[in-house]
Amino acid sequence: MLTQVNDGLATVSDQLVLVTVLLYLAAMICFALELAFGRVRTAVVAERRLVTVGAPAAPENGVGEGAGDGGGAEPQQAAGWAITAGSAGVVISWLAWAGNLAGILTRGLAVDRWPWGNMYEFVVAICFAAVTAFLVLLTRQPIRFLGAFVTLTAALGLGFAVLFLHVQAGPVMPALHSYWIAIHVTAAIVASGLFVLAGVCAILYLIRKDGRASSLPTREVLERVVHRTIVISFPIWTFAVIAGAMWADRAWGRYWGWDPKEVWAFVTWVVYAAYLHARATAGWRGRAAIIISLVAFACLLFNLIGVNIFISGLHSYADVPS
Amino acid sequence: MSPTQDTGTPHGTTAKPQDGWQQDGQARDGQAQDSQAQDSQAQDSQAQDTAVSAASAAMGTAPREPERPVGLGLVGWTRWTWRTLTSMRTALILLFLLALGSVPGSLYPQRSVDPARVAQYFTDSPTEAKWLDRFWLFDVFTSPWYAAVYLLLFISLAGCVFPRALQHLKEIRRRPPAAPRNLLRLPHAADFDGDLSLEDAARTLRRRRFRVVTGPGWVAAEKGYLRETGNLLFHVSLLALLLAIGLGGLYGYRGNVLVVEGDGFANTVAAYDRFMPGQRVSAESLTPFSFTLKDFQASYVAAGPKAGQPLDYSARLSVQDTPTAPPRDVDLKVNDPLDVDGTLTYLIGHGYAPTFRVTDGKGQVAYDGPVPCLADDQATYTSECVIKVPDAEPTQLGFLARFLPTTVPNGNAWVSIFPGAANPTVQVFPFAGDLGLKSGRPQSVYQLDTDHLKPLGAMSAQPTPLKVGETKELADGAGKIQFTGVKEWISLQTTYDPGRLPALIAAAAAVIGLVLSLTVRRRRVWVRTGDGKVTVGGLTRTEGTGAAFAEEFGEIVTALGGNATEAGTPPAGPVGEDQEHDVPGARPAEE
Numbered sequence: 001m002l003t004q005v006n007d008g009l010a011t012v013s014d015q016l017v018l019v020t021v022l023l024y025l026a027a028m029i030c031f032a033l034e035l036a037f038g039r040v041r042t043a044v045v046a047e048r049r050l051v052t053v054g055a056p057a058a059p060e061n062g063v064g065e066g067a068g069d070g071g072g073a074e075p076q077q078a079a080g081w082a083i084t085a086g087s088a089g090v091v092i093s094w095l096a097w098a099g100n101l102a103g104i105l106t107r108g109l110a111v112d113r114w115p116w117g118n119m120y121e122f123v124v125a126i127c128f129a130a131v132t133a134f135l136v137l138l139t140r141q142p143i144r145f146l147g148a149f150v151t152l153t154a155a156l157g158l159g160f161a162v163l164f165l166h167v168q169a170g171p172v173m174p175a176l177h178s179y180w181i182a183i184h185v186t187a188a189i190v191a192s193g194l195f196v197l198a199g200v201c202a203i204l205y206l207i208r209k210d211g212r213a214s215s216l217p218t219r220e221v222l223e224r225v226v227h228r229t230i231v232i233s234f235p236i237w238t239f240a241v242i243a244g245a246m247w248a249d250r251a252w253g254r255y256w257g258w259d260p261k262e263v264w265a266f267v268t269w270v271v272y273a274a275y276l277h278a279r280a281t282a283g284w285r286g287r288a289a290i291i292i293s294l295v296a297f298a299c300l301l302f303n304l305i306g307v308n309i310f311i312s313g314l315h316s317y318a319d320v321p322s
Numbered sequence: 323m324s325p326t327q328d329t330g331t332p333h334g335t336t337a338k339p340q341d342g343w344q345q346d347g348q349a350r351d352g353q354a355q356d357s358q359a360q361d362s363q364a365q366d367s368q369a370q371d372t373a374v375s376a377a378s379a380a381m382g383t384a385p386r387e388p389e390r391p392v393g394l395g396l397v398g399w400t401r402w403t404w405r406t407l408t409s410m411r412t413a414l415i416l417l418f419l420l421a422l423g424s425v426p427g428s429l430y431p432q433r434s435v436d437p438a439r440v441a442q443y444f445t446d447s448p449t450e451a452k453w454l455d456r457f458w459l460f461d462v463f464t465s466p467w468y469a470a471v472y473l474l475l476f477i478s479l480a481g482c483v484f485p486r487a488l489q490h491l492k493e494i495r496r497r498p499p500a501a502p503r504n505l506l507r508l509p510h511a512a513d514f515d516g517d518l519s520l521e522d523a524a525r526t527l528r529r530r531r532f533r534v535v536t537g538p539g540w541v542a543a544e545k546g547y548l549r550e551t552g553n554l555l556f557h558v559s560l561l562a563l564l565l566a567i568g569l570g571g572l573y574g575y576r577g578n579v580l581v582v583e584g585d586g587f588a589n590t591v592a593a594y595d596r597f598m599p600g601q602r603v604s605a606e607s608l609t610p611f612s613f614t615l616k617d618f619q620a621s622y623v624a625a626g627p628k629a630g631q632p633l634d635y636s637a638r639l640s641v642q643d644t645p646t647a648p649p650r651d652v653d654l655k656v657n658d659p660l661d662v663d664g665t666l667t668y669l670i671g672h673g674y675a676p677t678f679r680v681t682d683g684k685g686q687v688a689y690d691g692p693v694p695c696l697a698d699d700q701a702t703y704t705s706e707c708v709i710k711v712p713d714a715e716p717t718q719l720g721f722l723a724r725f726l727p728t729t730v731p732n733g734n735a736w737v738s739i740f741p742g743a744a745n746p747t748v749q750v751f752p753f754a755g756d757l758g759l760k761s762g763r764p765q766s767v768y769q770l771d772t773d774h775l776k777p778l779g780a781m782s783a784q785p786t787p788l789k790v791g792e793t794k795e796l797a798d799g800a801g802k803i804q805f806t807g808v809k810e811w812i813s814l815q816t817t818y819d820p821g822r823l824p825a826l827i828a829a830a831a832a833v834i835g836l837v838l839s840l841t842v843r844r845r846r847v848w849v850r851t852g853d854g855k856v857t858v859g860g861l862t863r864t865e866g867t868g869a870a871f872a873e874e875f876g877e878i879v880t881a882l883g884g885n886a887t888e889a890g891t892p893p894a895g896p897v898g899e900d901q902e903h904d905v906p907g908a909r910p911a912e913e
């Protein structure tokens with residue numbers, strides 16, 4: 001399993017990631033311009049409480065395309081150029097996405113293995129997954145308002161990876177020579193990317209004040225995006241954890257051994273499940289549920305970064321530069 | 323063709339629940355009402371609103387919350403306790419406790435994972451360790467309090483799931499409820515002019531895999547039963563998973579052993595260095611396989627910034643599946659265990675075992691063989707070894723040794739710069755005296771108890787290393803030690819866990835159930851025809867799917883002969899979904 005690292009390609013990969021950071025920032029600026037100078041919406045919620053039969057329900061702009069922008073959203077002189085800026089943001093985001101993808105591919109080709117064998121590679125891939133999730137959802141739902149925040153998060157994530165986590169391209173520990181890395185880690189990356197999207201949206205929810213003019217959509221729309229995203233990612237995360245257990249069964253002789261990484265994957269899973277329960281059955285809509293989802297997100301991040309850095313365990317991929 | 327004015331939708335009547343717990347009392351009312359509605363569903367004389375809310379409530383599960391005990395009787399309290407335990411709120415709290423309880427398991431070293439680090443904790447801070455130990459913080463996942471949380475959670479789960487499963491079985495066989503009188507008051511509704519026979523309407527819906535019943539002037543259809551089935555499957559699978567884990571714990575075992583190149587191993591309890599059986603494992607039940615370790619190879623990155631990083635490990639074994647079976651060659655690798663009838667043997671570690679020949683003061687060979695050493699440093703594999711020679715005469719001999727796989731001089735010292743054995747040497751520190759083996763106290767083979775030992779000759783921190791074949795004469799005529807060669811050892815773990823497959827099946831079922839319960843939508847559609855007019859009404863209970871159902875509803879209306887573009891649905895609820903009207907909190911506003 002001797003691998004010859006292709007240093008030229010590895011350098012190209014590093015440079016592509018840097019270009020990607022800049023492109024994400026450019027996209028972020030475009031999106032931000034649209035947010036700042038585009039439409040302003042006012043959330044109407046309070047009036048909806050305890051209206052009598054026959055009173056008009058306050059119409060609200062839903063995420064659904066057909067629902068339109070009428071009703072609660074009072075469009076105020078949406079500047080044409082602002083909308084153009086938003087569209088430019090989408091185009092630049094796709095460019096950045098391609099750069100991100102190319103960075104990952106070249107890294108993989110340089111080392112001739114799956115390009116998620118250490119923390120640097122893992123974080124780069126999660127940023128990519130989060131942006132992918134955003135761009136794909138954007139083709140079906142009007143969630144462009146998220147653009148500025150998602151691209152900013154991706155730029156910060158990549159910047160963090162480049163500054164603090166970067167390690168030279170190279171081969172990985174024998175424990176990682178397994179097709180399970182393709183299954184388990186890929187699932188974890190996809191789920192984490194979606195969770196990042198939900199996390200960004202949940203934070204916006206907490207920032208958004210109801211009843212005030214804002215360029216953000218209403219809290220209900222935000223909450224719904226959070227819920228949808230988590231509904232998609234939770235089964236993927238569940239699968240990732242199970243695939244991890246199956247890999248552990250191949251590699252370490254037990255499918256579950258309460259290694260710190262396993263503990264935190266479990267904690268994350270339980271808290272996301274609690275979020276779904278809170279919403280589905282306990283009727284904790286709104287703030288309480290959002291906070292649970294953020295607690296779960298914090299667990300996810302701690303597992304990704306904290307556990308690798310602060311706690312020693314069997315998960316040898318960490319490979320954090322000291 | 324008029325889409326309903328949304329003034330009439332139940333949403334207009336809804337108080338938005340701000341706090342889930344306040345609905346509890348009403349939730350039970352909702353269920354009661356629900357069953358009444360079901361019983362009397364054949365009569366379509368129900369008041370519309372009730373029909374609508376009952377129809378929707380019947381599709382979902384209203385939160386179950388216990389009533390406070392009425393009298394103080396034992397029965398009342400038992401019922402109350404049971405209800406409380408199986409309530410969603412308790413389950414939520416228990417879920418959080420389970421997550422919270424796992425955290426110390428990742429912060430403190432665990433005996434089951436790394437007993438050496440626990441022992442270290444006791445040496446470093448004995449008082450703190452004693453207190454932590456009192457609360458089982460070194461054995462979190464086998465502690466009574468952790469068990470209490472998950473057992474309560476699973477009782478809660480069982481108490482919640484089994485009644486629901488029974489109810490679901492009934493519901494699966496139940497026919498869709500009769501159409502409410504005014505379909506236009508449903509959250510999704512459309513009407514158009516046309517002559518549509520009931521049979522045609524029913525056929526259209528059946529083709530879309532709805533379950534359909536017809537009544538006088540109406541068709542009722544329902545779909546999406548798999549949601550609840552999936553949800554139940556998921557929760558039952560969790561129970562099954564716990565049972566599978568328990569099964570593995572009772573009937574499985576785990577053993578660790580270290581084997582040096584050239585040596586063999588037979589799967590018996592006595593052969594293990596450490597053996598951890600389940601309560602129901604007997605020594606005779608071990609699969610009787612055996613093997614010899616012919617050779618071990620480790621390869622490392624040779625140069626560059628990653629020099630010394632391991633690339634691959636591989637151990638060549640000659641395995642006999644039973645004492646009489648012919649031997650077969652097996653290449654044991656990380657991620658690729660040896661499988662003998664479901665008993666799996668894993669390669670989990672490796673190290674060096676330099677070989678020594680010790681000749682004592684009387685000229686007798688008192689020791690001749692390999693000594694497994696522990697690596698101090700993974701990057702260079704500088705290893706520490708202990709050689710005990712209790713048979714040496716006239717006094718017992720003991721040696722500390724430092725094994726350097728790739729030795730280079732570094733000032734007055736010698737260091738290893740690479741984990742592979744490119745230039746192996748050992749630095750030997752000899753002692754003579756009493757090894758303390760007779761005291762009966764258990765001793766680690768990796769530690770030399772120097773209490774009753776005297777260094778032989780002048781002790782230097784950096785004695786000149788011996789190359790393979792070289793001999794060191796001991797001071798005081800105590801004999802000599804020869805470094806005869808280098809072997810490697812591997813550490814193996816053998817696992818037998820009959821719960822593996824059941825656990826895998828349960829986990830897979832859980833994922834399938836989860837996907838069904840999160841993606842399938844439960845929905846109902848009614849059609850009324852007559853007087854050249856067709857009205858269609860639809861409802862989905864599953865929250866967050868209003869928009870998607872609106873689309874499907876539009877298609878259904880088109881298929882029935884209406885005009886999809888105009889069969890618009892009123893903006894249902896604040897976020898375009900139908901969740902609101904089945905929230906039990908809505909009921910008082912309707913009365």
Ligand code: HEM
Nearest residue numbers: 273276277280281383408409410413475478479482560839
């Ligand atoms: C290990 C712990 C558990 C996990 C991971 C879990 C997970 C889930 C998930 C993912 C859902 C689907 C939520 C949705 O429909 O959006 C769900 C639903 C549900 N769970 Fe659990 N659950 C657990 C324990 C329990 C327990 C102990 C109970 C009973 C007290 C329970 C009762 C329910 C109920 C009643 C639903 C129905 C939700 C609905 O129909 O909308 N769960 N659970």
